[in-house]
Amino acid sequence: MDFSYTILIPLIPLALFIVLGIFSKKIPPSISGWIGSLGLGTSFVLSWYTAYTYFLEGKLNGVYQTFIYKNTWLNFTDKLHIDMGVLIDPISVMMLVVVSTISFMVHLYSRGYMKGDDGYTRFFSYLALFSFSMFGLVLATNLFQIYIFWELVGASSFLLIGYYYTKPSAVAAAKKAFIVTRFADLGFLIGILVVSYYAGTFDFQEINNLQGSIITNWAATSFMGLSVFTWGLILIYMGGIGKSAMLPFHIWLPDAMEGPTPVSALIHAATMVVAGVYLVARLFPVYYFVEDGFALQIVAYIGAISSLVAAVIAITQTDIKRVLAFSTMSQIGYMMLALGVSKYDGHEGLGFMASMFHLFTHAMFKALLFLGAGSVIHAIHSNEMGDMGGLRKYMPITHITFLIAALSIAGFPGFAGFFSKDEILAAAFENNMLIYISSVFVAGLTAFYMFRLYFGIFWGQEKQYKHTPHESPWSMTIPMIFLAFMSIAGGYFHFSEYVTADHIPFKSHLDLPLAAIATSVGLIGIILAFVFYKKENNLPERFAHAFGVFYKWTYHKFYFDELYIFITKKVLFGVVGFSAAWFDKYIVDASMVGIGNVTVSISNKIKGLQSGKFQDYAMSFIGGGVVIAMVIFYLWIN
Amino acid sequence: MIAGINIYEILTLTSILFFIGVYGFFTRENLITVLLSIELILNAAAVNFVLINTYLYPDLLQGAIFSIFIIALAAAETALAIAIIINLYKLIYSVEVKDTETMKY
Numbered sequence: 001m002d003f004s005y006t007i008l009i010p011l012i013p014l015a016l017f018i019v020l021g022i023f024s025k026k027i028p029p030s031i032s033g034w035i036g037s038l039g040l041g042t043s044f045v046l047s048w049y050t051a052y053t054y055f056l057e058g059k060l061n062g063v064y065q066t067f068i069y070k071n072t073w074l075n076f077t078d079k080l081h082i083d084m085g086v087l088i089d090p091i092s093v094m095m096l097v098v099v100s101t102i103s104f105m106v107h108l109y110s111r112g113y114m115k116g117d118d119g120y121t122r123f124f125s126y127l128a129l130f131s132f133s134m135f136g137l138v139l140a141t142n143l144f145q146i147y148i149f150w151e152l153v154g155a156s157s158f159l160l161i162g163y164y165y166t167k168p169s170a171v172a173a174a175k176k177a178f179i180v181t182r183f184a185d186l187g188f189l190i191g192i193l194v195v196s197y198y199a200g201t202f203d204f205q206e207i208n209n210l211q212g213s214i215i216t217n218w219a220a221t222s223f224m225g226l227s228v229f230t231w232g233l234i235l236i237y238m239g240g241i242g243k244s245a246m247l248p249f250h251i252w253l254p255d256a257m258e259g260p261t262p263v264s265a266l267i268h269a270a271t272m273v274v275a276g277v278y279l280v281a282r283l284f285p286v287y288y289f290v291e292d293g294f295a296l297q298i299v300a301y302i303g304a305i306s307s308l309v310a311a312v313i314a315i316t317q318t319d320i321k322r323v324l325a326f327s328t329m330s331q332i333g334y335m336m337l338a339l340g341v342s343k344y345d346g347h348e349g350l351g352f353m354a355s356m357f358h359l360f361t362h363a364m365f366k367a368l369l370f371l372g373a374g375s376v377i378h379a380i381h382s383n384e385m386g387d388m389g390g391l392r393k394y395m396p397i398t399h400i401t402f403l404i405a406a407l408s409i410a411g412f413p414g415f416a417g418f419f420s421k422d423e424i425l426a427a428a429f430e431n432n433m434l435i436y437i438s439s440v441f442v443a444g445l446t447a448f449y450m451f452r453l454y455f456g457i458f459w460g461q462e463k464q465y466k467h468t469p470h471e472s473p474w475s476m477t478i479p480m481i482f483l484a485f486m487s488i489a490g491g492y493f494h495f496s497e498y499v500t501a502d503h504i505p506f507k508s509h510l511d512l513p514l515a516a517i518a519t520s521v522g523l524i525g526i527i528l529a530f531v532f533y534k535k536e537n538n539l540p541e542r543f544a545h546a547f548g549v550f551y552k553w554t555y556h557k558f559y560f561d562e563l564y565i566f567i568t569k570k571v572l573f574g575v576v577g578f579s580a581a582w583f584d585k586y587i588v589d590a591s592m593v594g595i596g597n598v599t600v601s602i603s604n605k606i607k608g609l610q611s612g613k614f615q616d617y618a619m620s621f622i623g624g625g626v627v628i629a630m631v632i633f634y635l636w637i638n
Numbered sequence: 639m640i641a642g643i644n645i646y647e648i649l650t651l652t653s654i655l656f657f658i659g660v661y662g663f664f665t666r667e668n669l670i671t672v673l674l675s676i677e678l679i680l681n682a683a684a685v686n687f688v689l690i691n692t693y694l695y696p697d698l699l700q701g702a703i704f705s706i707f708i709i710a711l712a713a714a715e716t717a718l719a720i721a722i723i724i725n726l727y728k729l730i731y732s733v734e735v736k737d738t739e740t741m742k743y
Contacts, residue, residue, distance in 0.1 A: 610742045611739065611742055612738070612739035612740060612742030613735065613736075613739055614735070614738070615663070615664050615665075615672075615735060618663065618664065619664055622660070
């Protein structure tokens with residue numbers, strides 16, 4: 001079987017980026033949207049075709065094979081060389097499908113959403129750049145390649161968040177996202193250097209090799225009580241924390257909602273933010289076997305805490321895109337904790353499979369939620385929940401698709417989210433009771449805040465709209481209908497037969513008692529939201545008042561932003577920066593100025609020598625010549 | 639070779655000529671006379687070439703030819719210097735050394 005054609009999947013968007021980027025002023029919007037959609041459509045078809053052939057025929061003796069096509073890109077020495085290539089294995093194929101599907105849908109959707117915008121063609125070229133980088137990240141064969149594309153998705157995310165560059169808040173959000181993730185990527189880079197230095201390779205196949213030097217011999221090196229590899233993996237995970245907006249580097253994600261809504265759907269919900277999950281999954285054997293999974297424990301707990309904190313914050317937010325942003329963070333925490341509690345072999349590797357499953361279904365329904373929110377924002381030109389209500393009559397398609405997505409994320413039986421969430425809870429239940437309880441609680445919170453959003457937008461009291469809201473055009477609703485279909489059908493894929501930690505398919509069954517618990521918790525959340533928000537009443541205010549301080553803390557997102565501002569402004573700029581500036585001004589600058597002053601005063605004293613009389617100069621010249629001649633003569637006669 | 643005249647006598651003569659030139663170069667206050675002094679220095683060197691050629695290597699001609707070169711060079715140099723001096727005169731209406739002292743710190 002030959003999968004070398006998969007290199008086209010990233011190269012087509014790259015070509016689109018170059019063409020649309022260079023001729024962005026020349027190509028009229030009516031064409032550029034179609035060019036972008038057509039190119040991504042090709043990638044979409046190729047990805048699904050790859051998935052079809054791979055999952056049908058990619059097995060050898062019941063094990064999914066790994067196909068690698070690579071070239072040496074930078075050749076320094078025999079050992080130190082950086083390769084570029086494509087790696088085809090179950091998770092990369094699954095991610096190809098996710099990225100190409102969402103990207104294609106978002107391209108189609110943007111044709112309607114961005115209509116009439118000044119930078120229409122520029123927008124599509126950025127989207128193509130992002131798609132290229134994300135495909136490259138997914139297909140990376142080694143740590144260095146994944147790092148290069150990791151930074152590229154960060155850069156394209158920066159460009160797209162700051163797309164409305166005349167808006168100061170968008171510019172600030174873009175900078176914040178870039179700086180926060182870049183800081184986390186510093187850890188990633190150090191982690192890569194540590195791991196590859198001790199392993200002697202960047203290559204995923206060699207690093208993940210079960211008989212390889214890392215997994216068999218991790219105990220040989222140690223640093224501060226842990227294996228060097230454990231430190232390396234924790235540092236690599238730091239990059240994942242930044243990209244996936246886990247605690248404590250989550251502060252950029254809510255602000256990133258300043259970008260256009262299709263961008264939020266593509267980058268900040270479905271694809272780029274799950275790169276951290278993908279990274280851990282990519283290195284899963286190492287995470288699991290080194291130090292008996294110490295680094296994996298950290299992954300699990302950070303995931304669990306992030307999912308809980310984000311779900312609590314999501315309840316109190318009023319900007320619909322911010323609610324969805326915190327919801328994304330919470331669901332990614334779910335994926336992280338599922339990876340963290342997973343084991344490696346066969347059915348024990350349920351958590352790994354559940355994480356990938358949830359990644360897949362979450363991409364579909366969360367992209368749909370964002371597209372739905374975009375459709376609502378498109379209609380009434382506001383992000384605030386307070387400006388919405390009773391929209392179900394005006395926007396029936398948006399209403400139905402949003403409801404499907406909300407039911408899916410709430411884990412309502414029969415929808416995609418139900419199946420994947422059940423697998424995650426089952427994995428957590430088998431391995432870590434504490435995390436299981438927290439996850440069930442989060443499931444309830446998720447259902448509550450999702451339906452708070454749903455009832456707040458589509459039910460409740462009708463507001464005074466400037467003009468009557470109307471349903472979005474077909475270019476926007478068709479992608480939503482497709483994603484709604486995927487939000488239901490996605491759950492019926494037998495993921496355990498395709499994507500597993502050890503590449504060996506197994507049969508997974510629905511764990512009925514656990515599913516019943518999760519479903520009833522979800523239903524309680526939905527019913528509470530129904531009571532609170534179906535009709536306008538004073539219950540929410542009374543409860544907010546009852547929670548008092550806690551409500552205030554949550555509303556202000558537990559003051560994480562203020563904490564960061566304090567650290568950067570007061571500690572870094574105020575103390576470190578201030579003393580550094582003092583040192584620079586009074587030590588470094590002063591010594592330079594002193595040298596200059598001394599030179600000036602000496603030159604003032606001796607400048608009389610330069611009299612301007614050429615005969616004086618000639619005299620000194622001759623005099624010098626005579627002196628030198630005499631010295632040579634003296635030496636010669638001796 | 640001139641009968642009855644020693645090479646040292648002529649060398650003494652050219653040395654005197656040379657140092658008269660050097661003295662003139664340092665002390666004259668008019669640019670034209672400074673130029674004349676330079677000519678003296680060059681002529682002393684040219685005579686030395688011919689002299690050494692005649693007295694030490696009578697069967698060769700290089701020294702004589704070189705002195706012709708020096709004369710040509712001196713002519714060119716004089717032309718250039720005169721040009722500079724004329725331009726200077728047009729600028730400041732003077733050919734005195736002391737009037738050219740403005741190019742200093």
